[in-house]
Amino acid sequence: MKVLRIRGGKGSETLALEDAEAPSPGASELHVRVCAAGLNRADLMQLRGHYPAPPDAPQDVPGLEFAGEVLAVGARVRRFRAGDRVMGLVGGGAFSEQLVLHEREALPVPEGLDFAQAAALPEAYLTAFDALVLQGGVQAGETVLIHAVASGVGSAAALLCRAAGAQVVGTGRNAHKLARAKDWGVAHALLCEQSPPHFAERVRAATGGRGADLALDLVGGDYLPETLQAMAPRGRVMLVGLVAGRTAPLDMGLVLSRRLRLTGTVLRSRPQEEKMALVQAAERQLLPLMRAGVLPPVIDAVLPFSAVSEALARMQGNAPVGKLVLSWE
Amino acid sequence: MKVLRIRGGKGSETLALEDAEAPSPGASELHVRVCAAGLNRADLMQLRGHYPAPPDAPQDVPGLEFAGEVLAVGARVRRFRAGDRVMGLVGGGAFSEQLVLHEREALPVPEGLDFAQAAALPEAYLTAFDALVLQGGVQAGETVLIHAVASGVGSAAALLCRAAGAQVVGTGRNAHKLARAKDWGVAHALLCEQSPPHFAERVRAATGGRGADLALDLVGGDYLPETLQAMAPRGRVMLVGLVAGRTAPLDMGLVLSRRLRLTGTVLRSRPQEEKMALVQAAERQLLPLMRAGVLPPVIDAVLPFSAVSEALARMQGNAPVGKLVLSWE
Numbered sequence: 001m002k003v004l005r006i007r008g009g010k011g012s013e014t015l016a017l018e019d020a021e022a023p024s025p026g027a028s029e030l031h032v033r034v035c036a037a038g039l040n041r042a043d044l045m046q047l048r049g050h051y052p053a054p055p056d057a058p059q060d061v062p063g064l065e066f067a068g069e070v071l072a073v074g075a076r077v078r079r080f081r082a083g084d085r086v087m088g089l090v091g092g093g094a095f096s097e098q099l100v101l102h103e104r105e106a107l108p109v110p111e112g113l114d115f116a117q118a119a120a121l122p123e124a125y126l127t128a129f130d131a132l133v134l135q136g137g138v139q140a141g142e143t144v145l146i147h148a149v150a151s152g153v154g155s156a157a158a159l160l161c162r163a164a165g166a167q168v169v170g171t172g173r174n175a176h177k178l179a180r181a182k183d184w185g186v187a188h189a190l191l192c193e194q195s196p197p198h199f200a201e202r203v204r205a206a207t208g209g210r211g212a213d214l215a216l217d218l219v220g221g222d223y224l225p226e227t228l229q230a231m232a233p234r235g236r237v238m239l240v241g242l243v244a245g246r247t248a249p250l251d252m253g254l255v256l257s258r259r260l261r262l263t264g265t266v267l268r269s270r271p272q273e274e275k276m277a278l279v280q281a282a283e284r285q286l287l288p289l290m291r292a293g294v295l296p297p298v299i300d301a302v303l304p305f306s307a308v309s310e311a312l313a314r315m316q317g318n319a320p321v322g323k324l325v326l327s328w329e
Numbered sequence: 330m331k332v333l334r335i336r337g338g339k340g341s342e343t344l345a346l347e348d349a350e351a352p353s354p355g356a357s358e359l360h361v362r363v364c365a366a367g368l369n370r371a372d373l374m375q376l377r378g379h380y381p382a383p384p385d386a387p388q389d390v391p392g393l394e395f396a397g398e399v400l401a402v403g404a405r406v407r408r409f410r411a412g413d414r415v416m417g418l419v420g421g422g423a424f425s426e427q428l429v430l431h432e433r434e435a436l437p438v439p440e441g442l443d444f445a446q447a448a449a450l451p452e453a454y455l456t457a458f459d460a461l462v463l464q465g466g467v468q469a470g471e472t473v474l475i476h477a478v479a480s481g482v483g484s485a486a487a488l489l490c491r492a493a494g495a496q497v498v499g500t501g502r503n504a505h506k507l508a509r510a511k512d513w514g515v516a517h518a519l520l521c522e523q524s525p526p527h528f529a530e531r532v533r534a535a536t537g538g539r540g541a542d543l544a545l546d547l548v549g550g551d552y553l554p555e556t557l558q559a560m561a562p563r564g565r566v567m568l569v570g571l572v573a574g575r576t577a578p579l580d581m582g583l584v585l586s587r588r589l590r591l592t593g594t595v596l597r598s599r600p601q602e603e604k605m606a607l608v609q610a611a612e613r614q615l616l617p618l619m620r621a622g623v624l625p626p627v628i629d630a631v632l633p634f635s636a637v638s639e640a641l642a643r644m645q646g647n648a649p650v651g652k653l654v655l656s657w658e
Contacts, residue, residue, distance in 0.1 A: 220581050239585055250579035252549050255593035262591045264584035
């Protein structure tokens, strides 16, 4: 089978199409023919040497999400059978023609979606669902501040908030991309072209002075101090990404007096039982909404695996609105 | 009735014994003769002009906790009657011979304790209970890092952890005070004389390399970065005090990769329904342990209200081990 393997030295890393040995499933695992895989910023970071794969994943083949067809199942598998269409998250190795994963880490592809569309769902929606619903406890009537709202996770988060009855205030650095936000039900799209960004006053203005109840921060860096200023009393900040930097000054007086909660979260390095639990919760709570069309894939472009360099360059340039998908077909 | 009222200008504020009009209880309130009141750092801060009372509390009479006898009750009161011994938290005004409070904000004084002992309980134990149990979710078998463990809240937190089956690692800046920590079941007492403090490695050593599951930070300032380093994966940090400073650099990469949760909390400014809910939870969960002697008052000294200047000086000098109590008797 073919894989996209990391090749080249420091600063000139590329992904090269190479042959690899096909995997075989364990007793509780599915053997899947990958049809399409979503591209994520984490893949770019891994390529640049900044985000090594967890020890149980392939070290030199990136790819965190996929959609494909079950080729065969292990002896103890009960939830799927050969021919089923599945999608899911893996710790790495999705940029491959085949992979194996535990049956409790796989989700059925919603009817009506093709593989490329399905491959755009797992990372964006599971990240948003875990951060906003399971950990953030979003409630109907609340206001959620979502940074980088035109990104893959950002757009999924906005759609999930709309489905949950919450109002979204979104930020972005690009007016053209931000114009799409109204399609996802974003009530207030705030353009942030300056650095450091200024949005706290605008979030207050959009919420009658109260501030946001929940924030999904995919940016970090100098967004954090301003995010804390934008929160309502007892506001919850979910820290999911750090593209703008790893450190910031923290105003603990504000955190204390406003009783704020800041939670860092990451999916990839979690132990398997937590990943399984997340997928099972998503099957109960997200999949019905995906089947109903309320949580659609937001796709920037679908490119063949052979055009991965073009896809990486597009992501590096912050051009995508929604997800980039690689397809074997 | 007598009260201790804030007098004097900026930098020379004192508490003066003065006459005031006695309060009268509303329909759901208790009218209490205060016998003793705990002294808190917040009183010192209020005296210095740094921590104004909430709008519904007396502005010029400090005092956040008390124990005393019910003199009379409002028409709708059902939980207490005249002659009952009660203790509780108020937004201010406890440095007074009488006060009123809602019956659902009062707790019965545990049998066997006198008023001075009971006045040392509410702020320390309700703060620790709210932060560690209700918000922090402490579990048996976990390790809890408690800063300023010889303080009023610190000692109460350590005793509460012992009752909950959790191991405590405590820090302090004074070897003499820290020596008392073994009385409260503290497994590892770490002396931190330097600034910035260094304790993360010692916390790891005390936990087999894992780090603390929960931290109660009463110090803030440059303790925070080191606290985050000392946490186990998914560790929860409760930020309760800021005596060492309001700001610190935040390593968001650490917060994210270790999936840490940082929560700021304060009791005084909460709306009444939250204060009532906390007291009711404490009646169910804390009071039985207080009655059993498992959660005793930790008292540094009991002084007459007329000696408040001496008590304030002792607190200012960070001398107390446990609580300072003022008594009318």
